[in-house]
Amino acid sequence: VQLVESGGGSVQAGGSLRLSCTDSAHTHNPSCWGWFRQAPGKEREGVASVDRDGTITYADSVKGRFTISQDNAKNTLYLQMNSLIPEDTAMYYCTLDSNSLGWWLVQHPSEWDYWEQGTQVTVSS
Numbered sequence: 001v002q003l004v005e006s007g008g009g010s011v012q013a014g015g016s017l018r019l020s021c022t023d024s025a026h027t028h029n030p031s032c033w034g035w036f037r038q039a040p041g042k043e044r045e046g047v048a049s050v051d052r053d054g055t056i057t058y059a060d061s062v063k064g065r066f067t068i069s070q071d072n073a074k075n076t077l078y079l080q081m082n083s084l085i086p087e088d089t090a091m092y093y094c095t096l097d098s099n100s101l102g103w104w105l106v107q108h109p110s111e112w113d114y115w116e117q118g119t120q121v122t123v124s125s
C-alpha cells in the first residue's frame with residue numbers, strides 16, 4: 001500500500017483546505033479508510049472515516065465543518081475542511097484498516113492498520 005497525501009498548508013482561522021489521499025498501489029480493499037490527526041504533545045485524534053459500504057463517521061470536534069468523501073474510480077479519499085480553527089492545527093494522516101469500521105476507529109485512532117507520512121495543517125488566529 002502506498003498512500004500519497006496532499007493538500008495541507010497554512011490558513012487563517014475561518015479558512016478552508018482540502019486534503020487528498022490516493023492509494024497509488026491499488027492493491028488494498030480496506031474495510032474502512034479515513035483520517036486521524038496529531039498535534040505536538042497531544043494524543044492522536046480520530047477525525048473522520050468512510051466504510052466500504054459508504055457509512056461515514058465524524059469526530060464530534062469536526063462535525064458540521066469537515067466533509068469526508070471518496071472517488072472510487074481514482075482510489076482517492078478527500079477531506080474538505082471548512083471553518084478551520086487554531087485547534088485544528090496538527091499533522092493529518094490518511095489511514096486505512098483491513099477489518100474494523102469507522103465508528104470504532106474514529107474513537108480509537110491507535111487501532112488503524114496503516115498510515116504514512118502525513119500532511120501538516122496549520123491554522124493561525
